[in-house]
Amino acid sequence: MASLSTNSNGLRRVLFVDGAGERRGVHLGRLPQKAAEAFLRRVEELNANRIAGVSNSTELASWVRGLPDSIHAKLERVALVEPRAAATVRTVGELLDTFEQRAVVKPSTRKAYKQTLDSLRAFLGAETALQAVTAETADAWRKWIATDTTSVGRKRATADNRLSPATCAKRTFVARTVFRKAVRWKWIATSPFEGVQAGSQANPSRAFYVSAEATTAILGRCPDVEWRSIVGLTRYAGLRCPSELATLTWADIDWEAGRLTVRASKTEHHGGGHAVRHVPICPALRAILEEAFEQAAEGSTLVVPRTGCGNVNLRTTFEKIITRAGLVPWPRLFQNLRASCETDWVEAYPAHEVAAWMGHSPAVAAAHYLQRRDHHFQDVVANGLRGDAQSDARGAQNRAQQVPARNRKEPQPSPEDDALLRFMRTFAASCGELNKYSVGDEGLEPPTPSV
Template identity: 30%
Template structure:
């Protein structure tokens, strides 16, 4: 356990913190600070020592405290290996929201251009709410929930007079939430933030069932009659009567069709 004592250091009255790290006694002069602030330092130091000795991660509050340290105290704790030296990734512009999201999206070479574009849409809403220069580690769970509510207020359709006819559907907002969780999880893995604030949000249903519409046989026949050629009639028939999705239809080959069984091998 750490302890605090009042003492003089080169003629200055202040508080000194003493504790053991790996069975070695350490002493840290805190100077003339309030007892309350000294107790805060003591609590975080104890958490850092416990993390080192138990080979675990310190709690999120202590990580935030340590990341904000500067000067002599930071240098001392780094020398004792209680905290890691600040790296470029933790001090550079990437720790602000806009540049981090740009870097993340550009680095997602494992997904299609269309998927990266969707991440770009989510980035636009995050920056629109918080600002590009907002520090990642200052976004709280409460901020994340407020962002979700703000999303639901964003216009999805505006009439010719500029009046909002419809705001963002819950399913669309849920997709943005899901992508935001993924991007902030990357920030956690990069140790830019201690925890993912977006985990506080429940994504909800990503399918907007209010837009579902049953196409009856009479309407289907009218659509078929209006199709410009047999290829379009086949596409519509596979969707309406076969229940195939667009990606399944475009992936079909003639070799997939089992003519004798009236089925396909691709399904």
């Protein structure tokens, strides 16, 4: 049993006798009577468990864990609880290093992660305690990466040397992932980056459609058939360069079926059909591959050996080839070749089929690959919406009226022919008026009496 003692100054303490028969006391200060009585009951329970050698109940253990350090230390001095372990102070630098070490990702993804980790380390400070990083700090970091113009290393693509909105969105997404790991590892209770708006990772300003004419000009300036294969496989088959070209072998080409078997290292971790896909070989690409096969060295297996070298710089050489073709290098050289291929395909084939050939979903295609074409806009201006009866009639009328000039060497039409031509023009124009009216319930035939 324990008792509650109050002295003349109103200071309270709990008195009890421990298992060794010694009288012990816990000073509570000027604690209200009810609170002191509640604390007394907890002391009695703790003392009883100590004497009996049994564990504390879940509810009592939870109460002990929630005690302030000063109160917990008083219970430690009278041997009612075990000393608390010193709290481990985790730092920002420790979190970033651990995240980088434990991440199981492709080398290219690890490189992209490092850019975000470096910006977090620079802004937050490696020695800063994780508990000191607040939601306000996270918002300040998001604003900083969007407005900072003092980049280190390669010049940024934007005119004012800021990160593009898509890059800011990507880095925000990675930062949220990093601090979610800290929560999962129980290093912090909540993530200060939760709720920070990332934005869209799509960047339409860097999209560029590489036309068939431009592709032909570039192929004509390639120094060898291996470079023609790089351009052809990327522009005509939509392969990722260099990752998918680097693993393409001659055994992956089914000449009879006109099919490429492509191994996608970027999406293989998704499982299922994401590791391998089949891509059709168009005639233009087939001609390039046949030439490459004829010139391939005896015993070679890779279609494009140059891409299998990890340290090769394809970008610089390709920019020179584009310039020699009389063109200006565009952003994202190889991805825009791939995107141009998909843009052409979706105009002729179902979107789900094209997405399967490209190795991603129709949603990803719409967000990051499909590009606007000017001729679509002009087609609507000239001919209206497809399926619009009035627009179709107007188009027919325009075509009928736009009769090509007669060849002076051919026999001139007779007056009867001119009259027939005028009649046909009038008839074509009247079709547009007829399309305004629908057929009634009686149909085209006149009503007849029932038999």
